[in-house]
Every structure is written in C-alpha cells, then in structure tokens.
Amino acid sequence: MHTYTPRIFSIPSLDGISEKSIVDHIGLYEGYVKNFNTISQKLSEYAREDSEKHAHALSELIRRRSFEFDGMRLHELYFEQFEGGASQLTDTDSLAETLKREYQGYFEQYFKSIALMRGPGWALLYYDPVAKELLAGFAGEQHQGHFATLPIILALDVWEHAFLLDHGAQGKKAYVDAFFKNLNWGVIEKRFSTVVNI
Numbered sequence: 001m002h003t004y005t006p007r008i009f010s011i012p013s014l015d016g017i018s019e020k021s022i023v024d025h026i027g028l029y030e031g032y033v034k035n036f037n038t039i040s041q042k043l044s045e046y047a048r049e050d051s052e053k054h055a056h057a058l059s060e061l062i063r064r065r066s067f068e069f070d071g072m073r074l075h076e077l078y079f080e081q082f083e084g085g086a087s088q089l090t091d092t093d094s095l096a097e098t099l100k101r102e103y104q105g106y107f108e109q110y111f112k113s114i115a116l117m118r119g120p121g122w123a124l125l126y127y128d129p130v131a132k133e134l135l136a137g138f139a140g141e142q143h144q145g146h147f148a149t150l151p152i153i154l155a156l157d158v159w160e161h162a163f164l165l166d167h168g169a170q171g172k173k174a175y176v177d178a179f180f181k182n183l184n185w186g187v188i189e190k191r192f193s194t195v196v197n198i
C-alpha cells in the first residue's frame with residue numbers, strides 16, 4: 001500500500017489571496033492526504049480478512065476514499081498553479097491558440113461563469129484526447145461530475161474555504177478574479193503540452 005506524503009508548495013505572495021488563507025488551505029489539503037492514507041490502511045486490513053464481516057464499514061470507506069483522493073489531487077493541481085508567480089500565455093503557445101480557436105476570446109468569462117455556479121466544488125478544464133478539444137466542467141464537492149479518464153489542465157477551487165477569510169461569504173467573484181490574476185499560465189501550458197499528444 002502506498003502512503004502519500006503531503007507536497008510542499010513554494011507559493012509567492014499573491015494579490016487578493018492572503019498568505020494566511022493559503023496556509024490554512026494547505027492545512028486542509030494535508031488533511032485529505034492523511035485521511036486517504038488512514039482509509040487505505042483500514043481497507044488493506046479488510047482486504048486481508050473476511051470482508052463480508054466488514055461490509056458496512058467497507059462500503060463507507062470505499063466511498064470516502066475517492067473523496068479524499070480527489071481532494072488531495074485537485075489541491076495539488078490548484079496550488080502548483082501559483083508556483084513561480086503570475087505569468088500570461090503568449091500567442092505562440094499552443095494552449096493560447098486552442099483557447100482562442102475554441103472560445104473566440106471568451107474563455108476566461110466562460111470559465112468564471114462556471115466557477116460562480118452555486119455550491120461547493122471545482123471549476124475544471126479537461127482535455128479530451130479523442131475529440132482533441134478542451135472540455136470545461138464543474139465537479140460537485142470534488143468527486144461528482146468528472147469526465148472519467150480525462151486529464152485536468154486547469155483547476156479552480158470554489159469551496160467557501162478558498163475565499164471566506166479574504167473576501168467574506170459573498171466574495172466568490174472577487175476571489176475568482178484574484179485567482180486568474182495570480183495564475184502561472186506556464187504551469188497550465190505545460191500540462192496541456194503533455195496531454196495534447198496522447
């Protein structure tokens with residue numbers, strides 16, 4: 001059984017997202033890693049015993065494990081997008097060309113509208129290597145509504161904990177604007193270039 005270790009992120013000072021908010025948020029991320037490990041440990045015990053005896057506990061843990069895993073992975077995608085500091089795409093980036101072709105200059109507005117949907121979750125941009133196009137979506141909490149098997153190239157956390165401290169309960173829009181202001185598009189571009197040739 002693999003035991004995960006929380007990743008360490010090198011996040012510069014951000015505009016509109018405080019250091020305290022980031023530190024608290026990373027604490028939540030570490031909780032997902034810890035819970036995933038704990039649940040996996042318990043499940044590996046059940047797997048070596050009479051699992052029927054533990055049927056109820058097992059079904060609860062199996063459901064919770066993917067919730068914890070998705071929380072872990074999505075937060076890793078999220079925090080690494082701030083590493084290295086804000087940077088823009090250039091017109092020669094293949095991602096910039098794809099976004100322009102598919103969204104005619106409206107990508108950021110469209111993605112922000114998804115982020116402002118009600119309820120806790122994640123606005124996500126995937127790449128579909130079969131259709132060879134981007135797919136934007138919203139994952140409720142962090143595990144509902146994913147496009148199975150598709151790689152995620154942009155991840156925006158819109159749970160209240162991401163913005164409550166800095167912007168208040170009605171501050172989701174200000175937070176989403178701040179998120180885009182601080183994005184290192186170089187990270188997103190790198191993800192895209194890795195999956196675009198699959």
Ligand SMILES: [Fe+2]
Pocket residue numbers: 025028075157159161162
């Ligand atoms: Fe979060």
